[in-house]
Amino acid sequence: MPLAFPFSAIVAQDEMKLAILIAATDQSIGGVLAFGDRGTGKSTAIRALAALLPAMRVVDRCQYNCDPEAPDSGLCEQCRERKATGKLKARKAQVPVVDLPLGATEDRVIGALDLEKALTRGEKAFEPGLLARAHRGFLYIDEVNLLEDHLVDALLDVAASGENVVEREGLSVRHPAKFVLVGSGNPEEGELRPQLLDRFGLSVEISTPQDLKSRMKVVRLRDEFERDPPAFVEKYKRKDGKVRRQILNAKDRLPDVEVPDAALERASELCMKLGTDGLRGELTLIRAARAFAALEGDDSVTDEHLKRVAPPALRHRLRRNVLDDAGSTTRVERAIEELFGE
Amino acid sequence: MNDENHVTLPDNSARWDDACLAAALFAVDPVGSGGIALRALPGPVREIWVELLRELLPDEVPFRRIPLHVADGRLLGGLDLAATLHAGRPVAERGLLAEADGGVVQLAMAERVSRSTAAYLSAALDNGEVQVERDGITARTPARIGVLALDEGANEEEQVPHTLVDRFAFVLDLGDIRLREAVPSDIDPEQVAQARRHLAAVTVDESALEALCGTALALGVDSLRASVAAFRVARASAALNGRDQVAAEDVSAAARLVLAPRATRLPMPEQPEEEMQQEPPPPEDNQDEQQDQEQTPQQEMDKPLEEQVLESAEAAIPPNLLAMLQMGAMRQRSKSSGKSGAIQSGSLRGRPAGTRRGEPGAGARLNVIDTLRVAAPWQRLRRQERAEQGKDSNVLVEVRRDDFRITRYRQRSETTTIFVVDASGSAALHRLAEAKGAVELLLADCYVRRDRVAMIAFRGPGAEILLPPTRSLVRAKRSLASLPGGGGTPLAAGIDAAAALADGVTRRGGTAVVILLTDGRANVNRDGIGGRGQAAEDALASAQAFRVAELKALVVDMSPRPRPDAETLAQAMGAVYLPLPHADAKALSGAVQAVS
Numbered sequence: 001m002p003l004a005f006p007f008s009a010i011v012a013q014d015e016m017k018l019a020i021l022i023a024a025t026d027q028s029i030g031g032v033l034a035f036g037d038r039g040t041g042k043s044t045a046i047r048a049l050a051a052l053l054p055a056m057r058v059v060d061r062c063q064y065n066c067d068p069e070a071p072d073s074g075l076c077e078q079c080r081e082r083k084a085t086g087k088l089k090a091r092k093a094q095v096p097v098v099d100l101p102l103g104a105t106e107d108r109v110i111g112a113l114d115l116e117k118a119l120t121r122g123e124k125a126f127e128p129g130l131l132a133r134a135h136r137g138f139l140y141i142d143e144v145n146l147l148e149d150h151l152v153d154a155l156l157d158v159a160a161s162g163e164n165v166v167e168r169e170g171l172s173v174r175h176p177a178k179f180v181l182v183g184s185g186n187p188e189e190g191e192l193r194p195q196l197l198d199r200f201g202l203s204v205e206i207s208t209p210q211d212l213k214s215r216m217k218v219v220r221l222r223d224e225f226e227r228d229p230p231a232f233v234e235k236y237k238r239k240d241g242k243v244r245r246q247i248l249n250a251k252d253r254l255p256d257v258e259v260p261d262a263a264l265e266r267a268s269e270l271c272m273k274l275g276t277d278g279l280r281g282e283l284t285l286i287r288a289a290r291a292f293a294a295l296e297g298d299d300s301v302t303d304e305h306l307k308r309v310a311p312p313a314l315r316h317r318l319r320r321n322v323l324d325d326a327g328s329t330t331r332v333e334r335a336i337e338e339l340f341g342e
Numbered sequence: 343m344n345d346e347n348h349v350t351l352p353d354n355s356a357r358w359d360d361a362c363l364a365a366a367l368f369a370v371d372p373v374g375s376g377g378i379a380l381r382a383l384p385g386p387v388r389e390i391w392v393e394l395l396r397e398l399l400p401d402e403v404p405f406r407r408i409p410l411h412v413a414d415g416r417l418l419g420g421l422d423l424a425a426t427l428h429a430g431r432p433v434a435e436r437g438l439l440a441e442a443d444g445g446v447v448q449l450a451m452a453e454r455v456s457r458s459t460a461a462y463l464s465a466a467l468d469n470g471e472v473q474v475e476r477d478g479i480t481a482r483t484p485a486r487i488g489v490l491a492l493d494e495g496a497n498e499e500e501q502v503p504h505t506l507v508d509r510f511a512f513v514l515d516l517g518d519i520r521l522r523e524a525v526p527s528d529i530d531p532e533q534v535a536q537a538r539r540h541l542a543a544v545t546v547d548e549s550a551l552e553a554l555c556g557t558a559l560a561l562g563v564d565s566l567r568a569s570v571a572a573f574r575v576a577r578a579s580a581a582l583n584g585r586d587q588v589a590a591e592d593v594s595a596a597a598r599l600v601l602a603p604r605a606t607r608l609p610m611p612e613q614p615e616e617e618m619q620q621e622p623p624p625p626e627d628n629q630d631e632q633q634d635q636e637q638t639p640q641q642e643m644d645k646p647l648e649e650q651v652l653e654s655a656e657a658a659i660p661p662n663l664l665a666m667l668q669m670g671a672m673r674q675r676s677k678s679s680g681k682s683g684a685i686q687s688g689s690l691r692g693r694p695a696g697t698r699r700g701e702p703g704a705g706a707r708l709n710v711i712d713t714l715r716v717a718a719p720w721q722r723l724r725r726q727e728r729a730e731q732g733k734d735s736n737v738l739v740e741v742r743r744d745d746f747r748i749t750r751y752r753q754r755s756e757t758t759t760i761f762v763v764d765a766s767g768s769a770a771l772h773r774l775a776e777a778k779g780a781v782e783l784l785l786a787d788c789y790v791r792r793d794r795v796a797m798i799a800f801r802g803p804g805a806e807i808l809l810p811p812t813r814s815l816v817r818a819k820r821s822l823a824s825l826p827g828g829g830g831t832p833l834a835a836g837i838d839a840a841a842a843l844a845d846g847v848t849r850r851g852g853t854a855v856v857i858l859l860t861d862g863r864a865n866v867n868r869d870g871i872g873g874r875g876q877a878a879e880d881a882l883a884s885a886q887a888f889r890v891a892e893l894k895a896l897v898v899d900m901s902p903r904p905r906p907d908a909e910t911l912a913q914a915m916g917a918v919y920l921p922l923p924h925a926d927a928k929a930l931s932g933a934v935q936a937v938s
Contacts (some may be wrong), residue, residue, distance in 0.1 A: 039508055040566070101474075102458065104475040108480065113718065115421075115432045115715060115718060118718035118719045124719045130475060186505070210559070215555045215558070215566065218566050218570075219554070
């Protein structure tokens with residue numbers, strides 16, 4: 001993988017950065033969708049995520065990154081067999097951030113017959129696809145709104161069940177595939193299907209900074225990075241390390257962060273006011289607020305936390321209101337203001 | 343050029359010089375500057391320019407042509423089928439983009455390039471590599487490229503995809519340059535070669551950076567990619583002129599070549615109108631600038647760099663900027679409103695939706711890769727079989743009939759036709775009856791097309807869904823057996839109900855078509871209270887909100903003598919207006935099928 005632009009060198013884009021930190025702290029929130037104009041640094045921010053993630057423990061020689069501590073149901077077939085005959089050997093590995101490039105074929109995403117083995121040895125073997133590689137990590141789709149429909153269907157299915165079932169070419173394989181979807185796109189190129197939209201925990205809208213100083217900084221840093229990526233990454237190593245520690249601390253703290261009844265009530269009220277579809281919005285709002293509190297080093301969720309995370313947690317879940325042309329961000333902000341005063 | 347017979351023709355020599363300068367700057371740093379969008383019809387002028395670029399590019403720089411309908415495999419790399427069959431194991435093939443690493447790819451007819459090809463190029467420009475996940479092959483190969491996009495678009499509708507242009511430093515238009523103006527450039531290939539070596543050493547100070555970023559802001563160039571590109575072009579310009587540091591001229595050149603063509607507003611909002619009418623002064627090139635400074639030396643010296651740069655860029659802004667902006671806005675509008683149409687025309691053939699067993703022919707296409715994939719595991723067995731049967735067992739791959747896989751295409755997405763019927767007044771019964779007939783005719787036909795139909799009626803205080811979206815003819819007949827009519831006309835309520843229902847349909851991934859049957863004369867407002875003025879206002883407001891949702895719609899006026907009300911309404915809704923006096927169910931269903 002080419003060196004990614006360091007996360008701590010990204011100028012402005014606070015909401016985007018916060019959403020990524022929250023998603024890294026609590027993977028159960030379900031990913032980030034970044035929508036914005038061209039040239040705003042959407043993919044830059046997301047690609048920077050990989051360098052921030054702390055290592056995780058995986059079963060040695062498992063091609064699906066199985067968790068040695070997982071119950072049998074969360075293991076792949078081979079690991080279950082291994083566990084039955086003895087202890088699982090663990091090793092440390094990077095949390096995967098897998099790119100799903102546009103134009104990827106279905107067989108590479110889902111997994112298919114291993115052509116090489118089939119052609120050279122006449123053996124029927126399963127070659128895991130991108131979904132297997134993304135297990136327990138992140139799956140990044142750039143230009144997510146241009147993704148082919150049949151791939152979207154496959155993704156939705158696997159994302160919902162956490163398991164990839166392959167029945168093709170005489171192969172019958174199932175393996176765990178739990179991943180966090182991260183997507184970016186330009187709304188002008190086309191809309192996203194609501195079902196897919198709903199899969200994303202947080203959504204952020206990105207625009208370019210309009211002040212001269214930030215813009216100058218972006219241009220300067222970008223150029224510096226592209227002229228000598230290794231040196232630039234080295235320069236920001238310490239700052240990135242600080243962010244990584246913040247995530248680690250937040251992960252530790254997360255189970256102990258309290259969510260008082262008042263905060264739960266607030267969240268419900270806000271969702272009702274906005275008329276969001278389903279319970280997922282409310283759940284995401286609470287979880288995101290808790291992760292944000294953990295990142296801030298706080299012990300319990302307050303109104304302040306809710307206010308900060310409500311726009312990214314809710315803006316993509318609003319029903320399109322026929323009589324309200326205002327953008328979804330404005331509507332969420334308006335509701336927050338009405339509810340929380342100020 | 344001051345030929346007396348041609349004094350009225352604008353002088354394009356400065357523009358040609360700029361185009362040549364852009365070629366040189368691109369040749370200095372093709373990868374860093376991303377690319378050039380070159381708008382010109384094929385012809386000698388374009389040939390001279392491309393020839394110049396090829397001359398300026400050093401020989402060791404790879405140059406590859408991408409044909410318009412390039413296969414993904416050829417562009418990105420994938421399985422080399424011939425070699426695979428020969429070797430009996432998968433052999434990867436390098437794509438065009440990987441082959442061009444460090445050099446230039448030339449994209450012919452870039453205005454017609456497919457969305458996916460544009461996306462692949464964008465990804466390569468962003469990452470400097472190609473990532474392949476296809477045909478059983480996973481590979482990453484470096485592909486640092488610059489793109490020369492030849493844009494042969496004849497009108498505003500045909501343009502290079504924005505995703506690509508945003509990643510290019512240069513946008514050139516050689517449109518009106520005449521052959522005799524396309525004089526050979528005096529830029530020397532050796533100068534370019536030297537600049538390429540010198541490039542990394544050039545520094546850019548804060549004031550130059552500020553001038554570029556400030557100019558971008560003043561011209562409303564939002565994308566930061568343009569600013570980064572301008573920054574690089576300024577550096578390439580300094581290298582080309584043998585300087586160690588970017589000077590004012592370099593910044594001006596960058597602003598003129600990179601930022602000005604992307605301007606979305608004029609820097610000084612007070613005087614755009616007059617400015618627009620006049621022919622702009624010819625853009626200065628480096629030599630002209632000197633003369634300019636001689637004319638007004640005092641003033642120029644006092645001005646901060648940013649203003650100088652801005653002036654230089656302003657002069658290069660396309661003269662018809664305002665008109666173009668309007669066109670742009672219209673284009674966006676028309677593009678989005680035509681969205682469902684676009685999907686439809688694309689899906690006549692359907693999206694590939696996997697493969698299935700079957701024999702090629704009769705419109706079905708053999709999927710070679712999948713066929714091979716299916717055949718692959720059996721090869722060893724089949725070889726043994728052949729050996730046992732005493733046949734030649736040296737066949738590398740034996741494909742049997744059972745292995746054939748053909749590409750499956752997905753049908754277009756389901757369309758729901760929503761009839762919204764004005765059930766008020768005296769004509770109500772006629773309208774309702776014909777609408778009902780049309781619903782039944784459509785449903786009978788829908789059985790083949792797998793589409794659905796819904797019906798909403800509005801009368802008296804509000805609107806009512808008479809028939810929720812259905813595919814069932816029986817259900818439609820039962821629901822529409824008795825139709826109430828008469829009373830006031832709550833047009834706004836009807837439109838709102840239609841928009842809400844259509845929204846539900848689109849959210850489920852379908853396409854909605856709204857057919858509104860009315861004469862457009864409202865007399866009941868949104869709150870269900872009578873009164874023509876408020877009712878008409880509400881109806882227009884609802885129509886405008888409807889337009890925002892960008893739904894396909896048809897307003898049918900069935901009154902014997904159509905009045906302009908319905909047409910106005912149709913315009914506000916962004917709908918097609920169709921006067922059909924004395925229409926019957928058959929004419930109606932015909933019209934509906936024509937739009938959907």
